[in-house]
Amino acid sequence: MATMVAEPPRVESRVNYLNASYGVKSWLLTTDHKRIALLYLVSITFFFLIGGIAATIIRLHLISPTGALVEPATYNKLFSVHGIIMIFFFLIPSIPAVLGNFLVPMMIGARDLAFPRINLLSWYIYVVGGLFTLYAILAGGVDTGWTFYTPYSSTYSNTHVLATGIGVFISGFSSILTGLNFIVTIHKMRAPGLTWFRLPLFIWAHYATSVIQILGTPVVAITIVLIALERVLHVGVFDPKLGGDPLLFQHLFWFYSHPAVYIMVLPSMGVVSELITCFSRKRIFGYEFVAFSSVAIAVLGFLVWAHHMFVAGISIYAGLVFSILSYLVAIPSAIKVFNWMATIYKGSISYDAPMLYALGFIGLFTMGGLTGLFLANLGVDVHIHDTYFVVAHFHYIMVGGALMGYLGGLHFWWPKISGRLYPDKWARFAALVIFLGFNLTFFPQFILGYLGMPRRYAVYPPEFQVLNVMSSAGASVLAVGYAIPLIYFIWSMRYGPIAGPNPWKAKGLEWSTSSPPPTDNFEQTPVVTEEAYAYGD
Amino acid sequence: MNQWLNDSISSPWREKLATPEFTHSHQFDDNAQQFEAASLGMWVFLLTEIMFFGGLFCGYAVYRSQYLPSFEAGSRLLNVGFGAANTAVLLASSLTMALAVRAAQTRKGNALMIFVLLTMLLGIAFLGIKFFFEWIPDWRDGVVPGLHWVPTAEVVQHVAGRAGAVLPRVELFFCFYFFMTGMHALHMVVGLGIMTYLLLKARTGALTSGHFAPVEISGLYWHFVDIVWIFLFPLLYLIGGRY
Amino acid sequence: MSEGTVPVRIYLTIFACLLALTALTTGVAFIDMGPLNTVAALTIAVGKMLLVILFFMHLRHSPRLTKVAVLAGFFWLVLLIGLTLADPLTRHWTPGPSPWDGTTTQPQP
C-alpha cells in the first residue's frame, strides 16, 4: 500500500455523477439514484457502527457467567438496540437501498428510477425514522428486544418503546417506497430488447424483494400503531384482561418479520448470482430456475411465519400447517445453491475478493438454511426454540448470508461506484478474517443452544462459559475483519488506481458505461440483443 | 410472459398523451411511459394500503370469531342510519371523482374544478356526519375506549341483555371501531389535501392539457378509501343482527 | 382505456347500482337469516367493491399487469387473515390418538 500512496493517480476529467455538481445542497437535494445510493451507504454504515458497538459490548459482557460489564437491565437495552438497528436500519436497507438503488436503473438501461423524488423522499424518511430511534437510545434506551412482544412492550416496559416504535414505523415507509420504485421501474423502464428472461438475476431478486417490502411492511406498521395506541390510551387490543390476545400480535408481527428475513437475503442471493457468473466466466446454470426461485421464496416466505410460535401456544393444527409450509420454502433455496454449484463447475474461477465473499456466502448460507430445518421441525423446535441455537441460525443467514453478499457486492461494484480500485490483497485478507471470525463467533452458539442456554440472558450458568468465551473471541476477530474494508474503501476514494469501465471483464449493462457513470448513466439508451451472462461469447 | 405482461396503453391513448403542452420527466422516454409508470405506482401503493388496513381487518376477524356475542352487541350500539347515509355520501363523492377524471381527460377545466370541489364537499360532509352525529354521541355514551370508557346505564343494560356479551369485550369491539373508522377518516383527510392540490393545479390549466395522470391517480386513491368504507359499513354496523 | 373516455351514462348507472346495493345490504341486515347475514353482507360488499374497481377506477380498461397486481393484493389479504385465523379457530382441536402412537400415552377422556 505504501508504494501506492506516493502519488495520487490522475483523476479522469470526464464529467460523471460525482463531479457533475458540488456542494452539500447538490447532495441533499439530489434526485440522482446513484447519489441517493451513496447517501444511503453513508447512513447505513453509521447505523452499522452503532449496532456493532452494541454487539461488541454484548459479547464482552458475556465472557463471564455473572456478566462482566453491565447491569442486566442495560444488557437488555443493548441487545434490543443491536437487533432494532441492525435489522430495521442496516440489513433491510443495506443491499436494496445502496446497491439496488445504484444498480437497478443501470442494469436495465434506464436513466433513473421511475420516481426520483420519491426515492430521495425515502432516504429522508429513513433518516427521520433513524433520528427517532437514536433519540430513544440516547434518552435511555428501549428494552423490548426487536420483537416488541406484547404485553411486555404494550404495558409493562417502562423504557422508550414509543419513540422506537415511531422510528421503526417511519422507516418502514422508506422501505415501502423503495420497493414501489423498483417494481414500477423494472416493469416500465427496461431498455429495448431487455425482456424478462434477459434480466440479470440481481433484478429478479430485487423484484421479489420489493414484493415483500410493499406487501409485508404495512402489516408491521399497523401493528406498531396498535402497540403505540395501547401504550398511550391503555386500551387492550393485546391485553388479556380485556380479552385481547397476545398471540395476535405475534401473528401480525411475524407476518412481516419472517418475510423480512427474505428482504435481507434475497438481494444478497441476487448479488451472488452476479459474482459467481463473472468470476467463473460462465452463464448461470438454470437461469429460469434461479429467477423463479426468488419469486417462489418471496411468495412462500409469507406462508411460514407461525414457525416462530410453535411453543407460544398456537393450536396443534396451525403448528402442523406452518411446519410443512416452512419446509416448502427450503426447496427454492436449495435450488439456488445447487445451481450456483453447477455454475462454477467447469468454470474459469478467479479469486478476487468479491468471489471469496460469494463462495463464503454459499457455504454459510447453506449452513444457515440447513439449521433452519431444525427450527421448522415441530419435534426439535420445542427444545431449541428461543435458545442460542436460534441466535446462531439467524446470524448464519443474516450475517453469513445477507452481510457477506452485501460486502461481496460492495467490493464488486466499488470500482463502478467510485471509479477506483481498492487493494485486492487486503480485500482478500479481510474476507478470510471475516469468514473465520464469523464461524468462531457463531458455531459455538449452536452447541450452546442445544445445551439449553436461552437467548437474551445477561447472566448464565457457569458450565456454558467456555463456549461463550470462544464466541466472544470470534466476535473480536470479526470486528477486525469489518474494520479493514472500511479503511481501504476510504483510502481508495482518493488513492486507489483508476478502475476503468469494466475491471472484471463482466457482462451486464452497468459495465458498458464509464466508471463512475455519467448522471444519465448512458450516453445513449442501450439496446440489448443477448441473454444475461453471455460469458461464453 | 413478456408479451402477456407487456400489453400497455393502446394507440389512441398513446396519441392523445403525446401532447406538445406537456413534457415528460427526463427519466422517461415519452408521456405514455410516464403515465403508465404513475398509474402503476399508485396501484402498487394501494396494495400497500390494502395490507395496512388488512392488519386491522385481521385483528377484527380474530376477535369477532372469538367473541361473537360481544361484537354483535357493540355493533347494535352504532347508528345504522348514519352509517348508511355516510355510505351514500361517500359513493356520491366517488361518482364526482370519476366525473372529475373524465373532465380532465376531455380537457374541460371548469368541469374539472367543479367536480373536484364537489368531491371535497362530499368528503367533508362524510367527516362531519361521522364526527358530529356519531363520534360525539359515542363520547356522551362513554363508549370511547382509552379516552372515555364510562358506559352509560343504557349501554350496560343493552350489553347485559345480549346473551354472551361481556362489557370488556364490547370495549374491544369499540377499540376496533374507532381504530378502523379513525384510520379511514385519516385517509379521508389526506384525500382532501390531495383534492386541494388538484384544485390549485387545475386553476393553472396544467391538468387539462392532456397530462391528466395526477387527476387519475388521485382518483384511484379516493376510490380506494371509498372501498375501505364499503367494507367497514357492513362489518361494523350491519352484521350484528339488526332484527 | 382502449375506447377512450367512459360515457357519463355508465358512471351514473354504476352509481345507481351502488346506492341500490347499499339499500339492499342495509335492508337485509334487518332480516334474521342466522350466519347467512354475514355471508350476504360480505357478498354485497364485494359486489360493490367490484363495481367501483372495474368502472370508477377503470380496471376494466387497464393493462393486464394492473389486474394481476390487484388480484395479488387480495390474495395476500386472504393469506394474512386466513392463515392467522387458522390458529384461533382450531385451538380447541386435539388430534385423536393414532394407531402408531405407541403405548406411552392414553387417550384423553
Added chain:
Amino acid sequence: MVNEGFSSITQSLNGPIAQFLKDMEPAGFPLFPEQASTIAGGVDRLFFFLVLVAGFFSALIFILIFIFAVKYRRRSDDEKPKPIAGSHRLEIAWSVIPLLITFVMFGWGATLYVRNSRPPVNAVEVFVVGKQWMWKLQHSEGQREIDELHVPLGRPVKLTMTSEDVIHDFFIPAFRVKKDVVPGRYSTIWFQATKEGRYHLFCAQYCGAQHSAMTGWVYVMKPADYEKWLSGGGGESMESSGEKLFSRFGCVNCHHADGSGRGPSLVGVFGKPVQLESGETVTADEAYVRESILAPNAKIVKGYPAIMPTFQGQVSEEQLLQLIAYVKSLRTAERITK
C-alpha cells in the same frame, strides 16, 4: 409406521452417540445436554437425524466448493469455459429429493409433537404461575415452591401454567420440554423424569429486566422420597384451599350441589360438555372455568339467568387455580357442604 421403523433404527444409535458425546466432554464443559425424561430420547434421535442430513449437505457443498475452486481455477487470463445452459433433469432431481427428505423430517417431527402434546391421564398435577421474575408452583396436594420443582422419578407430571403479567416460558433443557406461559390462559406441558438429579429450569421467553434471573432447579426424586417431601410441607391441598375460597367468595350461595340454586350445580361438570344458552356446546375445561369466573356472562349455561358478577381483579391467579382444582374434584355430590 414409517416413523416406528426410523425410531427403531435410530434408537440403537441414539444411546451410543449421546454416551460418546458425554464421554468426550472435558470436566465442567458440557457439549451435550443430559437426557432425563422419556421425551428427551425421541427428540435427540430426531436431532441426530437432522444433524446427519445437515452435515451431509454442508459437507457436500463445502467439499464441492473446495474441489471446484482448485480444479477449475483460472489458469490463463483468456480462458473461455464452455457455457452450460442448464438441465431440467438435474433441476428436478435437486428439488424433489430435498423435498422428500423434508417430508420425512416433517412427519417425524409432527408425530413427536402431537404425541408430546397429549398428557397421560394419570399424571401428577402441578400448577405454575409465572410473574416478573419468579416461578410460583403448587402441587395439587398443597405443597408450594418458588423457583424449584420437585417431581417423582418415573411418573408422568403435568404442569398447568399461567402468568400474572407478561409472557414467560417454562423450559427444562434436560427434559426437552418448553412452553410459553401466557397471561389470560392456561398452557400445559408434561414429562416423565427418568433420572434422579437436579436440572436447570429456565425462563426462555424474554420478560424484562431480570429475565436471566428467572431460573430455578428441578429435582427428580425417588417416589418414596417425593411422598415424604410432599407430606413435609404441611399446608392444605389445593382442593381444600379452593373449597374455602368457594365459600369465601360466596360461590356456594348460588351453585348448590343439587342444582336448586340460582346458578348451575358444578358437580360432575368438569371435563363434560355444557349446553349454553346460545345453543353452542363447550367442554368444561380449565379455560372454561376460568372464563366463567372472570367473565361470567360470556358463556351462559342453558336455563340459568345471567346474574353472576365478575370476579376480575378480586381473585388472584393462584386462587383461580385452586378454585379450578376444587371444581375438578367435584365428581360426586357429597363434596359440597351446606
